[in-house]
Every structure is written in structure tokens, then in C-alpha cells.
Amino acid sequence: MKFSNQLIYWYLQNDRDLPWRKSKNPYFIWLSEIMLQQTRVNQGLAYYITFTKEFPTVFDLANASESKVLKLWQGLGYYSRARNLHFSAKYIANELNGEFPSTYDEIKKLKGVGDYTASAISSICFNKAEAVVDGNVYRVLARYFGIKTAINSSAGIKEFKKLAQTLIDPTQPGTHNQAIMDFGALQCKPQNPLCETCPFNSSCIALANKTIKELPLKEKKIKVRKRYFNFLVFISDNHQTVLSERKGKGIWQGLYQFPLVETEKSVSKETLQSENPTEIKSLEDLVLFNEKEIVHKLSHQHLHTKFWIVKKDNLQENSISWKDVEKYPVPILIANFLKNFNPSNGYF
Numbered sequence: 001m002k003f004s005n006q007l008i009y010w011y012l013q014n015d016r017d018l019p020w021r022k023s024k025n026p027y028f029i030w031l032s033e034i035m036l037q038q039t040r041v042n043q044g045l046a047y048y049i050t051f052t053k054e055f056p057t058v059f060d061l062a063n064a065s066e067s068k069v070l071k072l073w074q075g076l077g078y079y080s081r082a083r084n085l086h087f088s089a090k091y092i093a094n095e096l097n098g099e100f101p102s103t104y105d106e107i108k109k110l111k112g113v114g115d116y117t118a119s120a121i122s123s124i125c126f127n128k129a130e131a132v133v134d135g136n137v138y139r140v141l142a143r144y145f146g147i148k149t150a151i152n153s154s155a156g157i158k159e160f161k162k163l164a165q166t167l168i169d170p171t172q173p174g175t176h177n178q179a180i181m182d183f184g185a186l187q188c189k190p191q192n193p194l195c196e197t198c199p200f201n202s203s204c205i206a207l208a209n210k211t212i213k214e215l216p217l218k219e220k221k222i223k224v225r226k227r228y229f230n231f232l233v234f235i236s237d238n239h240q241t242v243l244s245e246r247k248g249k250g251i252w253q254g255l256y257q258f259p260l261v262e263t264e265k266s267v268s269k270e271t272l273q274s275e276n277p278t279e280i281k282s283l284e285d286l287v288l289f290n291e292k293e294i295v296h297k298l299s300h301q302h303l304h305t306k307f308w309i310v311k312k313d314n315l316q317e318n319s320i321s322w323k324d325v326e327k328y329p330v331p332i333l334i335a336n337f338l339k340n341f342n343p344s345n346g347y348f
Contacts, residue, residue, distance in 0.1 A: 003200075004169040004176050010199050011179030014186060016041070019048065021178070026100040026125040027058045030110075033117045034085050038078050041185070047076055058100070061086065062093035070254050070329035077298075077332065083254060084112025102126045115161070124174035131164035132177040133157075136184025142216035143188060146205030150219045225301040228266055231258040231334070232279060233289070235343055236312040240319040243328055251298065256328040258307075266293060266304060285311045289341060296333045307337050 015021070018041065020032035031051060035044040050072055055061035061069070066086055073082035088110040092100060101107050103126070108118035119130035131137075138151040141160055149156040169176045187194050195207050206212045234242045243256045261276060269288060273280045280286050289307040296303040322343055330338070 001169060003167050004179075006199050007179045007183060008169070008172065008175055010187070011175065011182055015178070015182055016186070018045070019052075024125050026102075026121055028052065029121050029124050030100070030113075030117070031085070033120050034081050034112060035076065037081060037117070039076060044076065047073070055089075058089050058098055059093045061089040066254055067329055071327075074255075074329050074335060075332045079252060079255060081112060087111045088113070100125075104128055104130050120177060123168075123177045127173060129165075129168055129170040129173045131161065131168040131173075132181065133161050133164050134181065136181050136188075137164060138216050139190065140180060140184045140188045143193075143206035143212060144200055144204050146209060146211070146215070148215070148217055151216045152218050222300050227301055227303050228263045229303050229305040230261040230263060230267065230272060231305065231307050231337075232261060232276075232310050233258045233307055233337075233341070234310045234312055234315055234319075235322070236315040236319070238314055239322045239343075240315040241322050241325060242315060242319055243325065243330075244318070251301075252331045254329070256330050257334055266306075269308075272308065280310055287311070289337070294333070294336075303333065305333060307341070 018032075020028050023029070032044070032048055035048055035051075051061075054072060055064060064086070066083065069082050069086045070079060073079060076082075091110070092098060101110070102122070104118050104122040107113060107121050108115065113121075116132050116134050119132045122128040122130045123132070138160055141147060141163055142151065145163065147159070147163075149159050151157070151160060164180075167176075187198055193212060195201055195204070195212065198204065198207075201207055206215050234240075242259055244259065245254065245256050246252045259279065261272065263272075267275075269283060269286055273283050273286055287309040289309055290305075294305040294307075296305055325338065
């Protein structure tokens with residue numbers, strides 16, 4: 001219990017002023033925890049504020065269209081989080097009459113919720129002694145106890161969860177969990193941790209052994225796949241273009257994109273036109289917008305991307321007005337293109 005007491009004492013002096021900390025409402029805690037999966041607090045904060053204003057209750061979120069949810073999520077990435085959030089909101093609203101589940105096991109049954117999120121919600125909102133284990137917690141425990149088991153191995157996941165559970169203060173589990181997460185984010189940082197002012201510096205094994213930089217350990221990453229995307233941005237004389245919804249279970253499901261030609265390597269203007277004569281009638285109709293490929297990095301794949309402007313006399317089938325493009329949820333890769341592209345510069 002000494003570890004937890006020291007940790008909470010540090011937390012009471014250093015805790016971050018975050019809007020979801022002002023509430024025990026499980027809807028708000030759930031929303032914040034889903035948003036902060038794979039996302040830094042300073043990036044997720046603005047999205048949290050927008051979502052809670054737009055969807056102040058779980059019923060509001062449940063009644064929204066998926067397209068609207070994805071549009072507001074645009075830029076946060078890992079869009080399956082938003083789809084799972086929307087799915088679970090409808091389940092809570094329609095099947096549970098808006099009553100959020102209150103036990104770890106029931107919370108974990110929600111789509112998109114794993115051990116960490118279920119532990120966070122059940123401890124913060126319902127005072128259940130369920131220890132959280134996320135990247136911050138792995139780092140703190142690995143360094144303090146000198147653990148060399150890989151955190152992304154099945155053995156490591158079990159070991160760290162078991163250890164975290166032994167350390168939690170059952171009388172104030174929510175405070176303990178928030179304390180250890182903040183401690184990892186602010187004090188025991190990935191790079192340049194503040195060891196000199198750390199309350200645990202006299203008993204930290206990694207500090208004593210000078211292995212701070214080596215811990216926590218991870219097994220080798222999966223090989224990153226290279227993909228080559230060529231987006232065809234159709235522009236017609238009557239200010240129309242084409243967007244289509246991405247289907248299936250791949251990246252960006254439910255988001256919209258310009259017609260895509262994926263190739264095995266980077267291709268020239270001549271190759272692109274010759275291999276897609278139906279969409280691109282002649283080389284004169286084709287203009288490369290970005291001379292340098294944009295490399296968009298996802299967790300296990302890098303997208304080498306070119307945006308090609310394709311001029312058309314008219315577009316009729318499945319076309320939309322250019323002014324309506326901004327209404328559609330799109331990947332951040334395309335959103336950034338739209339910020340930099342002005343179709344009035346010689347395209348209309």
C-alpha cells in the first residue's frame with residue numbers, strides 16, 4: 001500500500017485539469033477513454049469537448065447518423081473506435097434504457113471495450129478495485145520493478161496486470177488508476193523522465209541499474225507494408241466531383257474518398273492514364289497535384305500517396321457538387337489535401 005499512497009500523494013499535487021475528471025458520469029468517462037486510446041490527451045481534448053456538446057447524453061449519440069459521428073471523429077484516426085462507440089451507444093440507449101453497465105464484466109462486453117477501458121470506467125465511476133494497465137502503466141511498473149518481460153507478449157500482459165492488481169488501493173481505486181496514468185504521462189515519461197524529482201527515485205530498480213532507456217521492453221514490431229495510392233480527383237466544368245464510401249473491414253471503413261487506383265509501386269502520369277483509359281481519356285486531362293509523394297503512416301502500413309486532378313467536361317453518374325465535399329467524413333489524408341487544394345485555380 002506504500003506504493004499507492006506515495007503515488008496518490010504525488011497525484012494530488014500534480015493532477016491534470018481535464019474536463020472528464022470533473023464527472024463520475026460513466027458516459028463521459030467512457031467517451032474520454034475511447035477517444036484517448038492510441039491518442040494523446042492534448043489531441044483528444046478538443047474532440048471530447050465537441051462530442052459532449054454535440055452529444056450530451058448517450059441517447060444523443062445513439063440517435064446520430066454514423067456519417068455524422070465519423071465526421072466529428074475526422075482526424076483522430078483508428079475510426080473503428082468511433083463505429084464501436086456508436087454501436088455501443090445504441091445498445092445502451094435501446095437495450096439498457098440508457099443505464100450504463102456498472103460491473104467490469106458487463107462494461108467489457110461493450111463493443112470496442114477491453115480490459116483497460118473496463119478497468120478505468122469501473123474503478124472511476126463505480127469504485128471497483130480493477131487496475132488499469134496502459135502504456136503509461138507498463139512504463140512505470142517496468143522501470144520501478146526492473147521487469148524485462150516484453151509488454152506486448154502474452155506473458156507480459158498477464159504479469160503486468162497481476163502486478164498492477166496487487167498495488168491498487170481498494171479504498172480509492174479510481175484515484176489510484178488516474179494517479180498512475182498521470183504519473184507515467186508527466187513524471188515517468190518515455191523520453192527524458194524526471195528522475196531527479198521522482199518520489200520513487202530511491203527505490204526504482206531501473207534508475208539504480210541505469211536501464212531507464214531500455215525499459216519497458218517490446219518484442220519486434222510487425223513488418224510495415226508499403227502501399228501506393230493514387231486518388232483521382234475528378235473536376236467537371238459544372239463543378240461536380242466524385243466521392244465514394246469505403247466498404248469492407250479495411251482501413252477507413254465508412255469514410256469517403258475520391259476514386260482510388262492502388263498500384264504496386266509509384267507510377268508515372270503516362271502509366272496511370274494508359275492503365276485507366278476509361279476514367280482518364282487523355283494525358284491532357286490529367287494533372288499531378290503533389291509533385292512529392294505524401295507518405296501517410298498507419299500502424300502497420302505506409303501509404304505513398306499521389307493526388308491526380310482529372311478534368312472532365314461533365315460528370316453525371318454518382319457525382320456531387322464540389323461545395324458539398326466538406327459535408328462528408330473523410331480520412332485525414334484527404335482532409336489535408338482539401339485544405340491545400342483550391343479548384344478555382346484553373347480547374348473550374
